Each structure stands twice: as structure tokens, then as C-alpha cells.
Amino acid sequence: MLTDPSKSRSADRHSPLIQNRAAAAGWLLILGIILVATTMRAPLTSAGPLLADIAGELGISNTAAGMITTLPLLAFALMSPFAPKLAKRYGIPAVLFGAMILLTAGVLLRSSGGAAALFIGTGMLGLAISVCNVLLPSLIKQRFPSRIGVMTGVYSASMNLCAAVASGISVPLAVRAGLGWKSSLGIWAILSAVALVLWLPQLKGSRPPQAAVHRADARRTSLWRSALAWQVTLFMGFQSVIFYSLITWLPAVLIEQGLSSDTAGYMLSVMQLVSLPFAFIVPIWAGRMQSQRLLAIIGAAAFLIGILGLSLELSQWAVLWAVSLGIGGGFSFSVAMMLFSQRTRSSLEAAELSGMAQSVGYLLAACGPLLVGYLHDLTHHWLTPLLLLGTASVILMLAGYLAGRSRYVS
DSSP, rough: OOOOHHHHHHTTSHHHHHHHHHHHHHHHHHHHHHHHHHHHHHHHHGGGGGHHHHHHHOOOHHHHHHHHHHHHHHHHHHEEEEHHHHHHOOOOOHHHHHHHHHHHHHHHHHSSSHHHHHHHHHHHHHHHHHHHHHHHHHHHHOOOOHHHHHHHHHHHHHHHHHHHHHHHHHHIIIISOOOOHHHHHHHHHHHHHHHHHGGGGGGGGGOOHHHHHHHHHHHHHHHHEEEEEEEHHHHHHHHHHHHHHHHHHHHHHHHTOOOOHHHHHHHHHHHHHHHHHHHHHHHHHHHOOOOOOHHHHHHHHHHHHHHHHHTTTGGGGGHHHHHHHHHHHHHHHHHHHHHHHHSSSSSHHHHHHHHHHHHHHHHHHHHHHHHHHHHHHHHHHSHHHHHHHHHHHHHHHHHHHHSSOOOOOO
């Protein structure tokens, strides 16, 4: 049973009624984490397939429409270092609750009107998601110290599954159901509002861990000087660069190699769906291992195989390359999330490392698709951009080999 161990030990000394309440509280927390996780990617992945419709109706350029996917990544980079500071002051549950309010408001504003509302709302939901990105791994380490792998797998799989579903149903909702792009994007506010309500019980008795704050503050200035922290950061960053570059350009690569647009889009879905089982099982494996080197190398190698396969322009093997890329994404993202807990001694230190790694990582991720597109425009083929992503996979492998060592950043 995945209840908070500290609550369970306390409950053992009381009546069965108290034990049942503690168990119910534990499962309510798990449900809350799952629902928060489902809102962390769906508002983003649902927008990509509708960019052409959005640009056409609002009269904005395709470049401006592309900022809808770039803005959240920039928000991730901007907000990630500040999330641990907010958690120290107000406590993780309270900060996550505030983030969910901001997320719901951002989704609604994005779908309410013109271009200004679109971009402001997108920035708001990006800031909110960045807080959840940083603090959920820390909360799991704090509340489920003996179940970190299982809970990380549950939250990663929930997030990725809902992301894949959102990207698949946004066009049918907008076109076939007749909702239009605004309602198709705005419907995700319902999910975030439900998550908001179910998170309310976590606010009861929530207090920032003041005793740990001073210890974390003492370490915070040295975290950016820790070689291991930078190795974790590079691993997080380069897996983000590869993933977001592929999400942006994989269909275009395959179309240029002779596949139809429908088939190319299907390959992107295959890549995302293949990652789902690994997003769940890899954190469990990682939690049982002292060193995560092997898992990191497998993820980087799978990325490299898929990217090199694409560079050979063997379009008849496209599904094989998509599967390999999906395996790489499932392994690499899961290992990155686990490293925040496995390389730190406390939940606040995990939040600090998560904030550092995600700030730098998503800044790189925002640059990756732009650089890949620029190289394609410069060379008029995909070989050079793919070789760049292959090089990123090699760097990812080296960073994972170093970051996966059984050590602590402090």
C-alpha cells in the first residue's frame, strides 16, 4: 500500500479508524499526484496539431504561432529556479495548489479571445507547469521515500499518456466535434479544475519544513559548483533537446523522405506511445539500483540508433526508428526524473537540483528545435540537423554515465 510511511507508523499506535483514515489520505494524495501529472503536458501537446487553424483564424504568422510551443519552454527555464524558494517559504502542497490555479486560469485565458490572450495565457500555463515539473519529484521523495521509483513511474506514465491522448484528439474535437480550436484547447481546464479540487485536502496542516530550510540554504550556493549537479543538468538538458526537436521536426523529416503526412504523423504517435510503458517501469528499476548508469546509456543509445536510422533515409524502416526513439525518450526522461531524488539527501535539496537542471535543460530545449530548423534552412537537407542530434545523443550518453554514479551532489 502506497501510503505515507510516517503516517502509517503513527497510525499503528491508534485505532483501526485512524489507520483507515491514514490509508485513505495516502490514496487521496496518490490520486492528486496523478491528476496534477495529467495536466502537465496535455495543454501543451493539444496545441501543436491546431497551430495552422489558430494562425489562420487570428491572422498571425506561422512563426508567431510557433511561439505557442516555444513560450512554455522559455517559461520552464525562467521559473524553475524560483520554485524551490517558494516551496521553502510556503510548503510544497500550497505552492502546487497555487500553480494549479494559475494553470486553470492560463488555459481559460488562452482560449478566450485574440492573439494577446493566446500568448499571455500560454505564458501563464507555462509558468504553472514549470512549478509542477520541479516540485512533484521533490514531493514524491518527501512523502514516499521508500516508493520513489513506483510513484515516479506512476506520475511519468500519467503525464505522458495524457499528453499522447491530447495530441491525438485535439483535431477531432475541433473539427469533427465542431468545437473549434478555442474549445478544443479550453476543455483541458476541466481536468485542471478537478485536480485543483482534489488537491484541497493536501493543504490541511501543510507547513514548510523550517528546520531543513537552513540546511538547504547552506548548500544552495554550492549546488551550482557541484560537478555531479552539472552532470545531472546536462543529462536533463540534452534529453530535452532531442525530445523536443523530434516532436517538432520528425514528421517533416519523414515527409521529405517520401512518407505521406498522415503516415509521418502516425510515426510521431508511435514514438510517444512506445515511451509509455518505459516511463512507468524504468523509474521502478532505477529505484532498485544504486547506479543508474546502465539505464541512462540504454536511453541514449536508443536515441542514437533511431537518429542514425533516420539519417540513412530508409523510410521503409520508419516504424523501427520511431520505436527506437520512443524507447530512448521513455528511458531518458524517466532516468532524469529519478536522478533528482537519487542524487540528493532531502526533498528540498531534490527541489534545488530539479530547479537547476530544468532551468538549464528547458533553455536548451527551447533552442534545440530552432537550431535544427535553421540548419535545415541553411543546408536544404536533414542530414546535418540529424547529425547534430546524433552528437547530442553521444553527449547524453556521457552525461548519463557520469550522473548515474551512486553519489550525492552535496
